[in-house]
Amino acid sequence: MTDSGKGIERRRITSTLRPGPLVPGHLIQCYEDQHAWVIDQTLIPCSESEYVCLQLLLEQANRCVPFEHFILRLQETAFTSSDAQKPARMRVAHLISSLRTKIWASNLDIVSVMNVGYILLSGSEEPLPSS
Secondary structure (H helix, E strand, O other): OOHHHHHHHHHHHHOOOEEOOOEOOEOEEEEHHHOEEEEOOEEEEOOHHHHHHHHHHHHOOOOEEEHHHHHHHOOOOOOOOHHHHHHHHHHHHHHHHHHHHHHHHHOOEEEEEOOOEEEEEOOOOOOOOOO
């Protein structure tokens, strides 16, 4: 094994699993430096952009995240006209589409709120207390 191979191995070993956002009914953990999530003991590797989008959705689970929040977090150029807004929204839509397939097995879903943003549905709502 080459020295560079040993360096890669060391980075993997030293990567720490950290607690993620609280989502009802799910255990969320992350490997921030690896751009990966562990949801209910299932590893979900992501690109850096996917990681950022999923983090936003997990932090706001069951609440709508506006397109503007994704665009700002992804450090896209601020849009001043509808012409500039369209490519940024298309990029977000592409990332969300990719994430949907990755998280599907975790009983999570991402739904679009037309012309507003996206919501991560956790699939397990806390039961309401009975009177």
